[in-house]
Amino acid sequence: MKTIRTSIIGFGAIGQGVAEVLLLKKEYLRSLGLEVRVVAVADSKGATFNPNGVDLAKCLVRKRETGTVALEKLSGLELIKRLDHELVIETTPTNIETGGVGLQNMRAAFETGKDVVTSNKGPLTLKYGELQEAAKAAGSKFRFEASVGGAMPIINLVNEVLAGNEVKGIKGILNGTCNYILSRMLEEKASYKDILAESMELGIAETDPSYDVEGIDTACKLVILANALFGLDATYNDVEVTGITKITPDALEMAQENGYVIKLIGEVSRKGLQVAPRLVPIKHPLAVGGTLNVASVDTELAGEITVTGKGAGPIETASAILSDLISIYREC
Numbered sequence: 001m002k003t004i005r006t007s008i009i010g011f012g013a014i015g016q017g018v019a020e021v022l023l024l025k026k027e028y029l030r031s032l033g034l035e036v037r038v039v040a041v042a043d044s045k046g047a048t049f050n051p052n053g054v055d056l057a058k059c060l061v062r063k064r065e066t067g068t069v070a071l072e073k074l075s076g077l078e079l080i081k082r083l084d085h086e087l088v089i090e091t092t093p094t095n096i097e098t099g100g101v102g103l104q105n106m107r108a109a110f111e112t113g114k115d116v117v118t119s120n121k122g123p124l125t126l127k128y129g130e131l132q133e134a135a136k137a138a139g140s141k142f143r144f145e146a147s148v149g150g151a152m153p154i155i156n157l158v159n160e161v162l163a164g165n166e167v168k169g170i171k172g173i174l175n176g177t178c179n180y181i182l183s184r185m186l187e188e189k190a191s192y193k194d195i196l197a198e199s200m201e202l203g204i205a206e207t208d209p210s211y212d213v214e215g216i217d218t219a220c221k222l223v224i225l226a227n228a229l230f231g232l233d234a235t236y237n238d239v240e241v242t243g244i245t246k247i248t249p250d251a252l253e254m255a256q257e258n259g260y261v262i263k264l265i266g267e268v269s270r271k272g273l274q275v276a277p278r279l280v281p282i283k284h285p286l287a288v289g290g291t292l293n294v295a296s297v298d299t300e301l302a303g304e305i306t307v308t309g310k311g312a313g314p315i316e317t318a319s320a321i322l323s324d325l326i327s328i329y330r331e332c
């Protein structure tokens with residue numbers, strides 16, 4: 001049995017989802033010869049740690065009842081630096097301006113020879129090349145399937161399942177909030193403003209929705225795909241971005257009368273990166289509704305491969321983190 005000592009840094013929706021999935025999959029992981037021992041859990045107020053393993057079920061209850069998992073004033077960053085372990089599961093908030101604490105956590109993880117699995121787009125959007133170099137220099141593994149499309153497999157699909165294929169381009173819907181708003185505007189023939197209000201009430205859109213509706217979130221995901229799958233050295237400034245705020249119910253209806261839907265499509269190829277509302281034929285595989293994500297990969301040998309799935313949600317996103325973890329430790 002191989003023991004993997006891991007920390008979970010960031011214990012919000014996704015960090016807690018990871019804890020639940022690790023509890024649920026304990027026996028399955030053992031059947032693969034892996035014992036995943038969580039030695040530290042941190043949120044913004046502090047942390048709990050135990051080199052012999054923390055009690056994850058108790059961490060979940062404590063977080064729910066008191067609002068924090070912390071038993072110590074130590075930060076996640078200090079624990080990454082000081083506590084012996086193999087893997088950092090990094091699930092702190094995305095910050096695309098500075099990389100946030102996630103960037104510091106990842107740098108510290110690689111400086112101390114640890115592997116990183118993350119759902120955090122910020123550091124990847126800003127410092128992809130630097131982080132890959134740091135991982136390589138340390139001999140560390142670095143996986144981030146959950147950062148693009150949540151549960152929908154795209155990075156590992158291209159790098160592993162479609163290995164050997166040259167990828168000509170990828171296009172898709174990478175933001176569930178925009179997809180929900182456009183789908184509902186068409187269904188209800190309602191204005192952008194009304195459906196945005198509904199989305200906020202349902203918790204589908206954030207209180208400040210600009211990151212989603214202006215296309216910024218989709219652009220960040222495209223940057224990650226461009227770097228991870230096309231070997232480009234792209235940053236956010238390389239993306240031409242138009243969001244969905246100017247789409248009207250009339251435009252959606254006119255498109256429908258002509259056999260199309262309007263979707264916020266992100267597109268990446270060696271020629272460039274674009275995010276913009278596009279007309280998609282109603283019966284096309286990219287024309288998925290609700291909060292779903294979808295990506296179509298244009299490959300040299302296999303033709304077009306399309307995947308769709310849930311782009312968000314604690315358990316769904318944790319499933320991508322789990323699969324990264326398994327693929328790191330099963331392969332070595």
Ligand SMILES: NC(=O)c1ccc[n+]([C@@H]2O[C@H](COP(=O)([O-])OP(=O)(O)OC[C@H]3O[C@@H](n4cnc5c(N)ncnc54)[C@H](OP(=O)(O)O)[C@@H]3O)[C@@H](O)[C@H]2O)c1
Pocket residue numbers: 009010011012013014015042043044045067068075076077091092093094101119120121122146147150311312313314317
């Ligand atoms: N939600 C999704 O469906 C989804 C899907 C794909 C990717 N993601 C990405 O996954 C990451 C986590 O998302 P989330 O929805 O779980 O966010 P969240 O609910 O806001 O949780 C973030 C967690 O990070 C903690 N945190 C903040 N500053 C910290 C620090 N300095 N040290 C340690 N922990 C710190 C927060 O602490 P407190 O609990 O004390 O506030 C919270 O526990 C984000 O980067 C997000 O973009 C999310």
